[in-house]
Amino acid sequence: PNAEDDYDLNKAIASRSGLRQGLTSYGDAHFSLFLRKVFIKALGYTDDALSRPIIGIINTYSSYNPCHANVPQLIEAAKRGVQLHGGLAIDFPTITLHESFAHPTSMFLRNLMSMDTEEMIRAQPMDACIMIGGCDKTVPAQLMGGISANKPVLPLITGPMMPGSHRGERLGACTDCRNNWAAYRAGQIDMEDISAINEELAPTSGTCGVMGTASTMACVTAALGMMPLKGASAPAVSSGRLRIAEETGANAVSVAQAKRTPQEVLSKESFLNAITVLQAIGGSTNAVVHILAIANRHPEFQGEITLQTFDDIGRKTPLLIDLKPSGDNYMTDFHNAGGMLALLHTLRPLLHLNAMTISGKTLGQLLDESPFRSFQSSQEIIRPISNPLYPSSSLVVLRGNIAPNGAVMKASASKDRSLLKHSGPAVVFENSADLAKRIDDPDLPVTKDSVLVLKSIGPVGNPGMPEAGLIPLPRKLGSLGVTDMLRLSDGRMSGTAGGTIVLHISPESALQESPYGIVRTGDIITCDVEARKLQLEVSDEEIQQRIAERKANVSIETPDKSTRRGYRALYTRSVNQAEEGADFDFLTANGANW
Ligand code: FES
Ligand code: MG
Numbered sequence: 001p002n003a004e005d006d007y008d009l010n011k012a013i014a015s016r017s018g019l020r021q022g023l024t025s026y027g028d029a030h031f032s033l034f035l036r037k038v039f040i041k042a043l044g045y046t047d048d049a050l051s052r053p054i055i056g057i058i059n060t061y062s063s064y065n066p067c068h069a070n071v072p073q074l075i076e077a078a079k080r081g082v083q084l085h086g087g088l089a090i091d092f093p094t095i096t097l098h099e100s101f102a103h104p105t106s107m108f109l110r111n112l113m114s115m116d117t118e119e120m121i122r123a124q125p126m127d128a129c130i131m132i133g134g135c136d137k138t139v140p141a142q143l144m145g146g147i148s149a150n151k152p153v154l155p156l157i158t159g160p161m162m163p164g165s166h167r168g169e170r171l172g173a174c175t176d177c178r179n180n181w182a183a184y185r186a187g188q189i190d191m192e193d194i195s196a197i198n199e200e201l202a203p204t205s206g207t208c209g210v211m212g213t214a215s216t217m218a219c220v221t222a223a224l225g226m227m228p229l230k231g232a233s234a235p236a237v238s239s240g241r242l243r244i245a246e247e248t249g250a251n252a253v254s255v256a257q258a259k260r261t262p263q264e265v266l267s268k269e270s271f272l273n274a275i276t277v278l279q280a281i282g283g284s285t286n287a288v289v290h291i292l293a294i295a296n297r298h299p300e301f302q303g304e305i306t307l308q309t310f311d312d313i314g315r316k317t318p319l320l321i322d323l324k325p326s327g328d329n330y331m332t333d334f335h336n337a338g339g340m341l342a343l344l345h346t347l348r349p350l351l352h353l354n355a356m357t358i359s360g361k362t363l364g365q366l367l368d369e370s371p372f373r374s375f376q377s378s379q380e381i382i383r384p385i386s387n388p389l390y391p392s393s394s395l396v397v398l399r400g401n402i403a404p405n406g407a408v409m410k411a412s413a414s415k416d417r418s419l420l421k422h423s424g425p426a427v428v429f430e431n432s433a434d435l436a437k438r439i440d441d442p443d444l445p446v447t448k449d450s451v452l453v454l455k456s457i458g459p460v461g462n463p464g465m466p467e468a469g470l471i472p473l474p475r476k477l478g479s480l481g482v483t484d485m486l487r488l489s490d491g492r493m494s495g496t497a498g499g500t501i502v503l504h505i506s507p508e509s510a511l512q513e514s515p516y517g518i519v520r521t522g523d524i525i526t527c528d529v530e531a532r533k534l535q536l537e538v539s540d541e542e543i544q545q546r547i548a549e550r551k552a553n554v555s556i557e558t559p560d561k562s563t564r565r566g567y568r569a570l571y572t573r574s575v576n577q578a579e580e581g582a583d584f585d586f587l588t589a590n591g592a593n594w
Contacts (some may be wrong), residue, residue, distance in 0.1 A: 015136060019050055019125045030185055036125070037325050045088070052088040053256040055249070056126035058117065060096035060138055067135035067214065068096055068158050069205030070236050074245040078156060080128050081249020085126075087256065089249065094120055096136045099494075107286075107492065108464025110137040110144075111575070111584050112567060117145030126151065134158030134206070134211040136235075136495070139221060140290035146296040147262045149585065150253045155227050156248045157218045159236035160331035161209045164200030166193075172209035172331075173202045175324040176495040178470070186478040190253035204234025209331045210324040213495035216283035217290060222340045223277035224270045225357030226262070229344065229366075233335035240366035255358060268301045269352035273363065275310055276350050279317035280343065282326035282394045282412045284495025285503050285529040286467075294579025299589040304459040307406040307579050311397040311532065317350060318388030319412050322381050327389055329381055337381035338372055345372045346382060398502060398527065400534040401543060402516045405506035407488075411529050413498035416484035420500065420529040421536070424449040424486065428521045431456035432468050440475040450483045453526045455517060457491030458508025459575045459582045463568060469493035469503045485526055488534075490516060490578075502527065502534060504578035 001432045019036060040050060057078055061071035075091050082089035094116045097106045121129050129149075131142040146153035163170040171180075176197075184194045214232075222232040228247055234240040271291065278287055288310055295305040309487035320343065323329050344351065344367060353364030359530050361369075374384075383389055394412035399405075414420055427450045429435040435454055438444055446452075452471045459465045469489040473482055487501045490508035509517035516535070519525070524537040536543065564572060574584040585591055 006338070012541075032559050049088050049345055053127040053253055054125060055082045055087045055089045055252045055256060056121065056124060056129040057089055057091040058089045058120075058129065058131045058142070059093045060132055060134075060225050061517045062096045062098070066099045066202065066205055067098060067161075067172075067207045068132070068138075070158055070174040070241070070518040071132055073134055073242060074156060074158065076130075077242040077245035078249040078252075081246035082500065083249075085250045085253040086569070087249075087253040090126070092120065092124065092535075094330055096135075096142070098135050099137075102137075104462070105464035105466040106135075107466070108571065110141045111571070111587065113138065113141035114148075114587065117142050118149045119289070121146065121149040121151055121153070128152035128154065128252045130154045130156050130252050130271060132156045132158065134214060136207075136217070136286065138215070139295060143221065143226070143262075143294045143394060144297050144583065147266070147294065148589075152258075152260050153262055154248050154252050154255060155221050156245055157207075157227070157231055157232075159206050159219065159234050159238070159241045160215055160218075160335075161202060161206035161236055163209050163330045163334060164195050166200050166205035168273070170330065171197060171200050172211065174208050174494060175210045175498070176244055177201050178494075178497055182473075182478065182511060185205060185472070185475060196513060204235075204237050208494050208496055211281055211283060211321065211326065211331070213284040213286040215331050216278065216281065216287045216495055219277055219281055219343075220234055220287055220291065222272045223274040223393075224346070225265060225273075225355055227358065229340040229370075233331055233339040235332055235335065246381045250305040251358065254360075260358060260360060263300070263507040264316050264357050265358050266298060267355055268298045268304060269293050269355040271301075271305050272309070272313065272527055273351050273355055275313045276347060277343065279314045279394050281321045282319045282323070282390070282410070284322055285395065285408050286492055286495050288395065288408050289492070289504065289582050291577050292579065293583040296581050296583060296588045297348075302589040307408070310395060311393070314395055316392065318383075318392055319390035319394040319396075320346060320383045320385070320388055322383065322389050322434065325496055326394065326410070328568040333381050337378040338374070340399035341370055342372045342374065342378060342382045346384060349385075349511065359509075369568075396529055396532060398532050398534040400536070401540070402519060402536045403505045403534045404515065404524075407502050407505040407534055408578075409500075409502050409529065410498075414484065415498060416500060418525075419484060419486045422449075422486050423524055423526040424451045426451050426453045426519055426521055426523045426525050428519055429455065430470075432462065432466070435468075435471065435519045438470055442476055444474055444476075445521075446474050446477065447490045448477055448480075448485060450485065450525075451527075452485055452487040453519050453525070454487070454489040454491070455519075457489055458506075459577060460491065460572055461508055461510030463571050463575070464538060465492050465578065465582060467492045467494045469501055470497040470499060471473050471501075476548040488525070504581050505534075508577065512551050513547060515543050515547065518543060518550055548551070
């Protein structure tokens, strides 16, 4: 035998080791393996260690990300799980995203994080990868990247923060951030109170403690079958969270050995289950965009999960979880009430129990193995189907002449339900700057029946589609006690926010052919949630004429695709619309070969 064969057969690197993956870098596979071993040994690993299944662990710790403050402890616990089960754990960084520290918006960077995740999983030798995420955009970014890389991946969530307290009332980011700020704006609480509240809204590490985007995506990930059910809700600071991390490490070794990839685990049924859970928890509207982006990464059913799927499932699914912003409680309450295990048992008649999970068992098998005995206080947080918080259609999809490709509303978070069927004159703001300038103008021609219309916050118009859809109420109406108005935009809203708010209007106003782009102050807009209608009471001819005028008017600011550089240029050129997931066209499963 020649020396190369000898080397290959000889030592240590058993055929199952991930270290053999991708050995093409130097043309000669034997030399590549030899070289790779040189450098990995510099970290102090023995041949024995290197003969094990290699489990990558994505480290998204950053001092800018309090939602991920516990990542070092999670890595330690996950490594323990991996190594107790005969694997070798190797952690590595990717970018991380925190909602408040990702200018202009974390959504602008979600696709970048998904690319980083995908390419680093692909680039480095590993047999499976634990993806530690938590804050809003991180989990969808990791699922998108993980599905595209299609190595075995196991999401591990950082977990929700604990609630805080002020004058005997519990507080949690960020529903209570908004409520209290609105109360302060309306003069109902003073500077001393708002400062004390500021200290208590995020009292521990972890993700926002209400059913915002982070908690929603955690529940969705569990419903997809990608992680242990407790993993959705155990508090960030709990020992339970560390045990989930250890368990995930152990699972990673068996998932690696079974070579169970996300494209194999996830089926259309997994997504139908996830959307059922989304509706039942009154989840974040952002999750609609994320789930569409995640599903569209899967080559087998790209385009099969649509906005209509969300609406259809919503009609059959009651809202069962009494958590802010749709209800009253916090993620810790959901966890103590039985969390996802209790919820999935309750939802059982609505679920596709044959959907596969990362464990290699179907969802039905997992539920059969883990019965849940309900108790009184549990049923106050996780209601039985016979006593829902909201009968159905927590999230609805609206269509009409100004939203031909759809719009989304979290009807269950409406504060004034009379607005769910409402007609009123539009007060139009051309963009966020215009809104900031005029919303508190005492002369603004606005009444409580007006419809506030904000343009230019869609994916292209304001890259990242900022969470500016929660248009503040004009101060002069706030001080009169008005707490809700019908509000429209092509942007997003924080999952922790509430109100009668239509979002994700598509096509967005920045596109020249957008009918939403031609709405004018004084036009009558009708919203009828029951009929799923969002209508501008203006004739089709008039709409077409206005679109033609707008196209002819060169002074209209349109995104200049040619002169931008860097990631923003890539983003503006490639982002698709909200109803497709606001992903990059070249990243979707059948994406253009960019
Ligand atoms: Fe990270 Fe809310 S800011 S989850
Ligand atoms: Mg958020």
